[in-house]
Amino acid sequence: MPEYTPVGLDNGNAPVRALTHSGNFHADETLGYVILHYALAPEGDLRGRVLGTQTTDRLDFVRTRSPERISAADIVFDVGGRYDPPAGRYDHHMKDKPLREDGTPYSAAGLLWKDYGMAALRNILKTPVDDATLATLWQAMDKSLILPIDQDDNGVVKMGKLSLADIVSACSPPWDTAELYGRDEARARETLGFANAAQAVAAHLVNMVDRTRAGLKAVSRVLAAYEKAEDKRILVMDTGMPTEKVIFEHDLPVVYVVSPAGPDRWNVKAVPPVRGDFGQRVSLPEAWRGLEGAALAAASGVPDAVFAHPARFICGAASREGALRMAQLALEIDAASETA
Structure with missing residues (x-):
C-alpha cells in the first residue's frame, strides 16, 4: 500500500x-x-x-x-x-x-x-x-x-x-x-x-x-465443518456454498460434499481428483447410475433417495440424513470393490 x-x-x-x-x-x-x-x-x-x-x-x-x-x-x-x-x-x-x-x-x-x-x-x-x-x-x-x-x-x-x-x-x-x-x-x-x-x-x-x-x-465455514466431520472424507455443509477451492487449497482429503440443494433436497457431490476436473476422487456406485425415485431407493437402501446422475458425480436424497447415508454407502461400496 x-x-x-x-x-x-x-x-x-x-x-x-x-x-x-x-x-x-x-x-x-x-x-x-x-x-x-x-x-x-x-x-x-x-x-x-x-x-x-x-x-x-x-x-x-x-x-x-x-x-x-x-x-x-x-x-x-x-x-x-x-x-x-x-x-x-x-x-x-x-x-x-x-x-x-x-x-x-x-x-x-x-x-x-x-x-x-x-x-x-x-x-x-x-x-x-x-x-x-x-x-x-x-x-x-x-x-x-x-x-x-x-x-x-x-x-x-x-x-x-x-x-x-x-x-x-x-x-x-x-x-x-x-x-x-x-x-x-x-x-x-x-x-x-x-x-x-x-x-x-x-x-x-x-x-x-x-x-x-x-x-x-x-473458507472459515468450510474449515469449521471439516473440523466437525466424523469422517474427514465426507464434508457436510448446512448451507450451499463453493467448497472445492477450499478443499484443494487446504489439501483436505474430502471425497464427497453433502449440502442442501433446495427445499426437501440434499445432494452428494463427488470431489474431482484435480480442481476443476470432471472426474471424481471416488465415483458414486455403478449400481446407482442414472436411477431415480423408487428404483434408486431399492438399489441403494436409502428410502428417500431421489436421483443419481449417469456420470456418477452427484446424487441426492430428500433429507440430510438420507444424503449423508448415501455418501457413507458409496464409500463402503468403493472399499468393498477394492478388496474384492
Whole structure:
C-alpha cells in the first residue's frame, strides 16, 4: 500500500481531472477508469462522464493525447511517459517500467489498483468489513483479476478467449469505421465503445468483488465443518456454498460434499481428483447410475433417495440424513470393490 496519499483521496470533495489516451482502448485503461470511478466518485454516471452527458461530477474524465491536457490533468494513466504516483502519473510504457515484486510488469490497471483499489473496494462493498478482511479481499482481487490484465497488456501471458480483455476489445468499432462513415463518426463510435466497455468492466468488477467476498467468508465455514466431520472424507455443509477451492487449497482429503440443494433436497457431490476436473476422487456406485425415485431407493437402501446422475458425480436424497447415508454407502461400496 502507498506511503503517500494518492491524488484525490486526501480530500473527498475537491474536483479531480483524470485522463487517459484516446484511440484504441484495452482492458487495462478501461479498468483503470472504472477503479478511479469507484474510488473517487462512485455516485457519478460512469457512461455519462465518458460521453460528456454528465455535467456535475467530482471526477472529470477525458480521453486525449494532447500534451497540454496531459500536463494539466491531476491523474494521468496509460499515457504520458511517467510513473510518479505522488504526482498522479501512472504510465507503464517507459523503458524502465514499474514492476511487481516477482518481476511482472504493471499495466495501468495494476498501478491504479495498488493506489486506489482499497478505496474502490470500500465504495463497492454494500456491507462494511474490517481492515484485515479488506486487505485480504484486495489481495485476492489483485491475484485473480488485476495480475492477469497486467500480464496480458504487457505480453507476458495472454488472457483466454471470452476473457475480460476480449469483451473490452469487442466494444471497439471495426477497423474500417472511418473509411465507411468518416472520421467524426468513427471518433464518436470509439467514445461510445469505451463507455460500453467501461460499463461492462464495472459490472464485472462489482460482481467479482462480491463473489470474492463471499468466497472468503466460505473458507472459515468450510474449515469449521471439516473440523466437525466424523469422517474427514465426507464434508457436510448446512448451507450451499463453493467448497472445492477450499478443499484443494487446504489439501483436505474430502471425497464427497453433502449440502442442501433446495427445499426437501440434499445432494452428494463427488470431489474431482484435480480442481476443476470432471472426474471424481471416488465415483458414486455403478449400481446407482442414472436411477431415480423408487428404483434408486431399492438399489441403494436409502428410502428417500431421489436421483443419481449417469456420470456418477452427484446424487441426492430428500433429507440430510438420507444424503449423508448415501455418501457413507458409496464409500463402503468403493472399499468393498477394492478388496474384492
